[in-house]
Amino acid sequence: MATLRLGDDAPNFTAMTTEGEINFHEWLADGWGVLFSHPADYTPVCTTELGATARMKEQFDGRNVKVAALSVDGLESHKGWIRDINETQHTEVNFPIIADEDRKVAALYDMIHPNADDKMTVRSVFIIDPDKKIKLMITYPASTGRNFNEILRVIDSLQLTAYKKLATPVNWKQGEDCVILPSVSNEEAHELFPQGFNEVKPYLRFTSQPN
Ligand code: BEZ
Numbered sequence: 001m002a003t004l005r006l007g008d009d010a011p012n013f014t015a016m017t018t019e020g021e022i023n024f025h026e027w028l029a030d031g032w033g034v035l036f037s038h039p040a041d042y043t044p045v046c047t048t049e050l051g052a053t054a055r056m057k058e059q060f061d062g063r064n065v066k067v068a069a070l071s072v073d074g075l076e077s078h079k080g081w082i083r084d085i086n087e088t089q090h091t092e093v094n095f096p097i098i099a100d101e102d103r104k105v106a107a108l109y110d111m112i113h114p115n116a117d118d119k120m121t122v123r124s125v126f127i128i129d130p131d132k133k134i135k136l137m138i139t140y141p142a143s144t145g146r147n148f149n150e151i152l153r154v155i156d157s158l159q160l161t162a163y164k165k166l167a168t169p170v171n172w173k174q175g176e177d178c179v180i181l182p183s184v185s186n187e188e189a190h191e192l193f194p195q196g197f198n199e200v201k202p203y204l205r206f207t208s209q210p211n
Contacts, residue, residue: 004110006135010035010128011108017068017096018078024068025132027096032065032159033128034151037111037121039142041073041081049123049145050097051089056148063155070098070105072112072121117142125151127158164210165192180205 004011010033012025024035036053038046053067060067071078082093098105100121106112111121123140135158140146157168166178180189182203189197189205197207 004134008134010132010134013105013108015098015100015105016075017098018082019096022096028066030130032130034065034067036125037070038123039120040071041077045145047085047088050085050093051091052148054091054093057094059152065155067095068098070100072100072103072106074101075099127155175209177206178209180207
């Protein structure tokens, strides 16, 4: 299959998960989604990642984002491991973990990189918008835990673009000034941003982050 790229349709699938069978697009409904793979169950880095993701549920919910994890291990393995995650990470896993034993979903999303490991999935992350388009793809090596605060930061930026016609500058953090999309004229910017904006150059215009 062709390599996925930003802007492509997120492939749909039906899969068994720790919360029952899901049709991915129906499960996402009209919200945003994060699909992330981890190399294997009962591994240390993955255990910390899944625990942290569970503890961030309110932050994902507040942004209308559903989260699903995936590995190529089976359902019983996932269920046993969840008990360990809950115990060691002081949380309750509150999102589905896909049991992708036949690697169907891993193949659709190109999550197995054979020159890294031909059996396990790498650490892929996909952010999917309400139109089911892929908005972000990142790939981490198995030995490096991801930064889920960064994933939330990108979701905030994508939602500012989708809903407010704003982009976010280097190292932007929640509450800092944003930049106005180049496609927005100064006339429109005056209407959209009544708080005003600072035109450093015609192509570089800052405004405070709207609520
Ligand atoms: C882990 O999830 O802890 C892990 C998996 C594969 C290689 C190294 C670490």
